[in-house]
Amino acid sequence: MLLADEVASSHPVLADNPYQPHMARIVRIYKMVDNNHLFTLRFMEDSLAHSFRHTPGQFIMLSVPGAGEMPISISSSPSRPEVLELCVRRVGRVTNALYRLRTNDVVGVRGPYGNGYPISEITGNDLLLAAGGLGMAPLRSLLWYALDHRDKFNNITLMYGAKRPEDMLFREELTALVDRTDINCLLTVDADPGGTWRNHVGLLPGLFDHAKIDPLRTYAAVCGPPVVYKFILQRLLELGFPKNHILMSLERRMKCGIGKCGHCSIGYKYTCLQGPIFTYWDAINLPEMI
Amino acid sequence: MKILKLPKEKLDLFASVVQQFGELHAPVEQDGKYVFKRLTRWSDARLEYDRTILPPKKYFLPPQESIFRYRPGEGFVPVTDGLDQRIILFGVHACDVYAMNILDRVFAGKYRDPYYQARRKNIAIIGIDCLPDKNCFCRSMRADFVDHGFDLFFYDTGDYYQALVGTALGDDMVQATGSVFEPMDAAEIDDYKRRSLNKRRAFQLDVEIRDLPEIFEMEYESELWDELGDKCLSCGSCSMVCPTCYCYDVSDDVELGSRAGDRTRSWDSCLFYDHALVGSGENFRGPRASRIKFRFYHKQRGFVAEYGRPSCVGCGRCSNACPVGIDVVQVIDRLRRVEDVASR
Numbered sequence: 095m096l097l098a099d100e101v102a103s104s105h106p107v108l109a110d111n112p113y114q115p116h117m118a119r120i121v122r123i124y125k126m127v128d129n130n131h132l133f134t135l136r137f138m139e140d141s142l143a144h145s146f147r148h149t150p151g152q153f154i155m156l157s158v159p160g161a162g163e164m165p166i167s168i169s170s171s172p173s174r175p176e177v178l179e180l181c182v183r184r185v186g187r188v189t190n191a192l193y194r195l196r197t198n199d200v201v202g203v204r205g206p207y208g209n210g211y212p213i214s215e216i217t218g219n220d221l222l223l224a225a226g227g228l229g230m231a232p233l234r235s236l237l238w239y240a241l242d243h244r245d246k247f248n249n250i251t252l253m254y255g256a257k258r259p260e261d262m263l264f265r266e267e268l269t270a271l272v273d274r275t276d277i278n279c280l281l282t283v284d285a286d287p288g289g290t291w292r293n294h295v296g297l298l299p300g301l302f303d304h305a306k307i308d309p310l311r312t313y314a315a316v317c318g319p320p321v322v323y324k325f326i327l328q329r330l331l332e333l334g335f336p337k338n339h340i341l342m343s344l345e346r347r348m349k350c351g352i353g354k355c356g357h358c359s360i361g362y363k364y365t366c367l368q369g370p371i372f373t374y375w376d377a378i379n380l381p382e383m384i
Numbered sequence: 385m386k387i388l389k390l391p392k393e394k395l396d397l398f399a400s401v402v403q404q405f406g407e408l409h410a411p412v413e414q415d416g417k418y419v420f421k422r423l424t425r426w427s428d429a430r431l432e433y434d435r436t437i438l439p440p441k442k443y444f445l446p447p448q449e450s451i452f453r454y455r456p457g458e459g460f461v462p463v464t465d466g467l468d469q470r471i472i473l474f475g476v477h478a479c480d481v482y483a484m485n486i487l488d489r490v491f492a493g494k495y496r497d498p499y500y501q502a503r504r505k506n507i508a509i510i511g512i513d514c515l516p517d518k519n520c521f522c523r524s525m526r527a528d529f530v531d532h533g534f535d536l537f538f539y540d541t542g543d544y545y546q547a548l549v550g551t552a553l554g555d556d557m558v559q560a561t562g563s564v565f566e567p568m569d570a571a572e573i574d575d576y577k578r579r580s581l582n583k584r585r586a587f588q589l590d591v592e593i594r595d596l597p598e599i600f601e602m603e604y605e606s607e608l609w610d611e612l613g614d615k616c617l618s619c620g621s622c623s624m625v626c627p628t629c630y631c632y633d634v635s636d637d638v639e640l641g642s643r644a645g646d647r648t649r650s651w652d653s654c655l656f657y658d659h660a661l662v663g664s665g666e667n668f669r670g671p672r673a674s675r676i677k678f679r680f681y682h683k684q685r686g687f688v689a690e691y692g693r694p695s696c697v698g699c700g701r702c703s704n705a706c707p708v709g710i711d712v713v714q715v716i717d718r719l720r721r722v723e724d725v726a727s728r
Binding site: 110111112113114115117157159160161162163164183185186188189200202345346347349350352353354355356357359360361362367381 | 459494495647664
């Protein structure tokens, strides 16, 4: 396997090629939920494995050789480096190809891209994380970052909802957080047919009844399917959240990740450069954002 | 800037000398239209042409190019074929040079596109001034003159060419041709001014781009977009012929019977159905009306926020190419109209 710097040295014209994928080995495939596996990767270049740092909320471009490249948000926290964890739902051609790979197979990674959550702006404030379904994938990076740098934040609240207990991503580690007293971890499922669920049952916005939130000193990071945005945003605005304290992570088609290919353009912003984290104020000003 | 004059009868000499700097390409006639093409004979070059079907962007961002080759055991190896090929594009109009200057900004920035940049370095541009036809509105878009982005730029003043020397390479081309380039005198400066005035008077189209972003914002819900959506065929012709449309798609193809393959990028269009379609099936610009609105919005409004000016240069290609007659000047006029009174 040629490593990226070897490739670069033999192609001086393209020595600094932002499209160059760096090969990474699949260290672990964890079947969290049907068709929502957690892939753990480690760069083959040792130096890159050590030096790669991202901001929570950033994404990478993941190459599955022979199938294509796609943007995937980073689910692991930069406070836990050396490996990258990616929560990938099996939905399309490239994700299907990824699901055919096995441990120790090799993929390509470039990045990290995007703005990530504005950590320095959030620092010193309360943090509310609200996610539904797959929305936990990017928020999980911020969650562990906040827990690992607990002194940077005041109160931390997590609200996460899934359809049923078996659909909840990161279920084991999140249920383990419920007992922690440095975070108010609120987990809910729409329905619990098996009767084994020990947490909340009901829709996600219902969790607001169990949280103490001071809208003027809280940043809310929201991620989920459109229905989550619809109801959570409505609730946050009712509570009086400043529009620039509501942070959303958006999904768009991307072919380059670096502001060239044009696909992720919303109005006059590129999701890959100025996003994927946008404030609600951005959303009001950019048509077709949500 | 160094400005010289070249007697017209010496142009052939210049063209033959300049080939030592690269393969010569120029507009040639093809079925009554013009295309930039490699010249086999200098006499094939048509320097008095209206517009080429495709703009020069095809040389810098080819319609399709392989950017990586994947081989198991090796990974992604960049494809560099053709990147160091030296080409001279002879006869590029000001609007098209301006468009390249716009693309330069898109493909630079924090993440330089090395494929584009390598070609831009190795492909020389010799521009030539032109007079507008009925579809040109480059003057409104402030792209009727360029002060950089070319190696040489020729103004046809009747008896001779005035040559602006834009780069060191351009100067080398002049030097290599010997003493046929001469300094300009005062009377010849007047020739330039006369030509400039004539050019200005020749424009038949004019659009006002001042405060266009604001008007686009206000007219975001205009019924015009639905009308255009009903008319548009989503063929993407406007994007293909546009000198500043740079959207591209990337696909990986595997060779039959092997695990090796190519990563290819190819021109794309925001008019195509899947331009904003994501893996889960959600399409952020599904309706055709929202796609054509996006194209206008990004050119005339979005780009202003990003780069301080519209990305449209007024070359008139999209209006010419559209099979259903969607015309950018008419669209802008219609948006600017006050209570059915034409704005200009």
